[in-house]
Amino acid sequence: xxxxxxxxxxxxxxxxxxxxxxxxxxxxxxxxxxxxxxxxxxxxxxxxxxxxxxxxxxxxxxxxxxxxxxxxxxxxxxxxxxxxxxxxxxxxxxxxxxxxxxxxxxxxxxxxxxxxxxxxxxxxxxxxxxxxxxxxxxxxxxxxxxxxxxxxxxxxxxxxxxxxxxxxxxxxxxxxxxxxxxxxxxxxxxxxxxxxxxxxxxxxxxxxxxxxxxxxxxxxxxxxxxxxxxxxxxxxxxxxxxxxxxxxxxxxxxxxxxxxxxxxxxxxxxxxxxxxxxxxxxxxxxxxxxxxxxxxxxxxxxxxxxxxxxxxxxxxxxxxxxxxxxxxxxxxxxxxxxxxxxxxxxxxxxxxxxxxxxxxxxxxxxxxxxxxxxxxxxxxxxxxxxxxxxxxxxxxxxxxxxxxxxxxxxxxxxxxxxxxxxxxxxxxxxxxxxxxxxxxxxxxxxx
Numbered sequence: 001x002x003x004x005x006x007x008x009x010x011x012x013x014x015x016x017x018x019x020x021x022x023x024x025x026x027x028x029x030x031x032x033x034x035x036x037x038x039x040x041x042x043x044x045x046x047x048x049x050x051x052x053x054x055x056x057x058x059x060x061x062x063x064x065x066x067x068x069x070x071x072x073x074x075x076x077x078x079x080x081x082x083x084x085x086x087x088x089x090x091x092x093x094x095x096x097x098x099x100x101x102x103x104x105x106x107x108x109x110x111x112x113x114x115x116x117x118x119x120x121x122x123x124x125x126x127x128x129x130x131x132x133x134x135x136x137x138x139x140x141x142x143x144x145x146x147x148x149x150x151x152x153x154x155x156x157x158x159x160x161x162x163x164x165x166x167x168x169x170x171x172x173x174x175x176x177x178x179x180x181x182x183x184x185x186x187x188x189x190x191x192x193x194x195x196x197x198x199x200x201x202x203x204x205x206x207x208x209x210x211x212x213x214x215x216x217x218x219x220x221x222x223x224x225x226x227x228x229x230x231x232x233x234x235x236x237x238x239x240x241x242x243x244x245x246x247x248x249x250x251x252x253x254x255x256x257x258x259x260x261x262x263x264x265x266x267x268x269x270x271x272x273x274x275x276x277x278x279x280x281x282x283x284x285x286x287x288x289x290x291x292x293x294x295x296x297x298x299x300x301x302x303x304x305x306x307x308x309x310x311x312x313x314x315x316x317x318x319x320x321x322x323x324x325x326x327x328x329x330x331x332x333x334x335x336x337x338x339x340x341x342x343x344x345x346x347x348x349x350x351x352x353x354x355x356x357x358x359x360x361x362x363x364x365x366x367x368x369x370x371x372x373x374x375x376x377x378x379x380x381x382x383x384x385x386x387x388x389x390x391x392x393x394x395x396x397x398x399x400x401x402x403x404x405x406x407x408x409x410x411x412x413x414x415x416x417x418x419x420x421x422x423x424x425x426x427x428x429x430x431x432x433x434x435x436x437x438x439x440x441x442x443x444x445x446x447x
Contacts, residue, residue, distance in 0.1 A: 007032040010074045010122065011083035013039075015066035017058060019234065022046035026066050028073045028202075031083075040073050040202035044227065047195045050234035060280045061230040063087055067097050068219075068226045073205055074101070074122075075108055076213040082122045089124065096275045098124040103268070104219025106258045107383055111216045145285065145446050146238025148172045151228045152194070153243075154183050155315035156340065157290045160302050161243035162190055163309065164289075164440065168447035172241075175231060177224050182319055182329065186312045195235075197227055217383065219263035225272060232284050242269065242288040246435075247295050250388040252381050260383045266291060289442035295343040295387035296394060297435035303347035304436075310348060310356050315340055315385070332359030335382030338370045342410075343387050346398035350405065362399075362408040371410040377417070393418070394432070 007030035014027040024044035031037045044065075052058045067087065089097070102118060109118055148165060152158045152174040165172045172192055176183050179196040187194035209215050221244075228240050248264035251257065262268055269288060276282040290298065302309055318331040330337050341361045344353060354360045361367045373382050375396070376389035387395075396414040399405045 006077050007036070007038070007079045009081045009083050010070070010077075010079045012066055012070055012085045012087060014085065015062050017050075017062050017230075017234075019050040019052065019058070022048060022050060024062070024065070024230075026069055028070055030073075030077055030079060032079075038204055038208070040204050042069060042073075042202050043200045045198040045200075046231055046234070047197070048235065051236070052234045053236065054233070057233050057281060058230070061226070061233050061282065064275075064280060065223070065226045065230050068100065068223050071101055071104065071218045072201070072220075072223070075105060075216065075218055076205060076208050078116050078120060078122075078214060080120065080122055082124060082126070084124075090279075091125075093275070093279045094124040096271060096279065099271065100219060100222055100263075100268075103257065103262050104222060106256075106262065107252065107260050108214075108216035108218065110253065110256075110258050111383075112214055115214060144238055145170060147236065148239045148241050149175050149195070149228055149232045149237040150241045150243070151175050151177075151224050152183065152187070153315065154180075154186050154313065154319075156295075156298050156302055156313050156344075157243040157245050159186065159190070159309050159313050160298055160306065161241060161290055161443075162192060163306050164443045165241065165446070166190065166192060168443060170447060173237070175228050177227055178320075180320070182314055186314075189312045195231065197231060217260060219268070221261075221263035222268065222272070225263075229276060229280075229282060229284060233282060237284065239285040239287065242286065243290045244269065244288055245290050245293050245295060245298055247388040247391060248385070250381075252383055253379070254376065254381075261385050264385065287446070289439055289446070292438040292442060293435040294432065295339070295391040296346070296432035297439060299343045299347050300432045301436040301439060303344070307348070310344070310352065313340075317384070328358055330357040330359065332357055332361050332364070333367075335370050335374070335384040335386055337361055338367055339374055339382075339384070339386035339392070342371070342374065342392055342395045345405070346395055350402070360408075362405060362410045365409045368409055368413060371414075375414070 009031045011029045011031060013029055016025045022045060026042040028040040029037055102121060109116060148170055150162055150172055152162065162172060162174060174187050174192050174194045176194060176196050178199050184194065232240055244264040248261035249266055252260045259265060273286045276284065276286060314329045315336050316330045317334060317336055338361045341353065341357055345362065370382065372378055374386055374392040396411060399411055400415060405411050
């Protein structure tokens with residue numbers, strides 16, 4: 001059932017990249033009855049002066065940034081029609097964007113199901129000619145890794161990946177959408193250069209949100225990857241290294257296509273890789289060694305290779321608020337804190353973990369509902385980037401034999417509900433060790 005008073009059309013008005021200043025302008029608009037219109041301008045600001053070898057490739061990458069970035073504005077009203085403005089899409093490019101909007105907005109549609117449904121969404125396929133999108137200069141990524149751009153979120157996966165690549169002598173630059181003091185601190189700790197793209201959302205979107213526009217999760221990682229590709233082709237990088245672990249493939253609502261992490265999933269990763277190569281014509285190599293590993297394997301390898309990284313890792317969303325960073329690196333109240341703490345606990349000393357987190361979520365009875373959701377004991381898992389239920393349950397089993405967790409409410413409840421026992425040292429289900437070895441093998445193959 002659609003809301004009343006919605007706009008009829010969403011337009012991708014204009015996209016411009018000022019390479020001398022590194023400034024990008026992305027213009028969009030809603031239009032309804034005559035004279036009824038809302039305009040948006042988003043601005044990006046890259047570090048440094050771009051000197052692209054192929055300006056046509058930059059234009060195609062900019063088009064992808066413009067259309068993928070539009071989802072943040074489109075979802076405020078979800079009009080039934082698109083106007084592509086200056087863009088002319090072939091059938092395969094239109095199909096990619098249509099899949100991105102529909103799959104990437106599944107959580108948004110679930111949360112706003114009383115007001116909008118998937119069949120209400122506009123389609124990029126309407127009016128698109130039935131021809132393939134053949135770039136003027138098709139891309140042919142080679143085996144050469146060369147200069148690597150690594151989109152960097154500051155969590156366990158990206159910190160581990162950056163260190164493994166660095167220690168094998170690869171030329172790595174971290175890339176961050178929106179600068180942040182904690183990210184700068186972590187980059188300095190890693191000893192790696194950091195490129196930053198500042199993002200300024202349109203004030204009109206923020207105003208619409210304040211007065212009750214539709215709001216919710218969008219596939220932001222898709223936008224980060226598109227912006228990373230634009231930066232890479234404009235600044236001469238050969239490769240982009242992602243660091244999304246296999247848990248991102250797990251649906252948030254069991255038995256459905258609703259996945260908070262869809263734009264981090266292997267499905268999206270494969271689709272974007274083919275889109276960048278075959279449609280945009282980018283020769284940039286995209287790879288993701290962390291895909292072979294789950295949450296426990298990442299934590300296991302981090303503890304074994306780089307235990308000091310515990311003090312700089314963070315993925316608590318309280319840090320990324322637009323109002324500024326939180327005073328603490330971990331809030332110990334959210335699903336991401338619960339999931340990260342649980343995945344690290346089998347591999348780090350309890351006192352070190354509690355000191356780092358400034359808390360102990362497993363010992364906090366108020367966190368029990370979150371741990372139940374992480375284990376899949378509720379209809380919906382947390383709408384956050386968290387460990388898969390198998391990973392969470394395995395971490396619980398590993399902790400049952402640790403005396404420091406014997407009285408932790410989350411462990412007491414898990415033992416009662418599951419009747420689980422602590423695995424023996426020869427437990428054949430130590431899948432995290434095999435996955436960690438696979439991750440290192442993937443990295444070794446790049447060096």
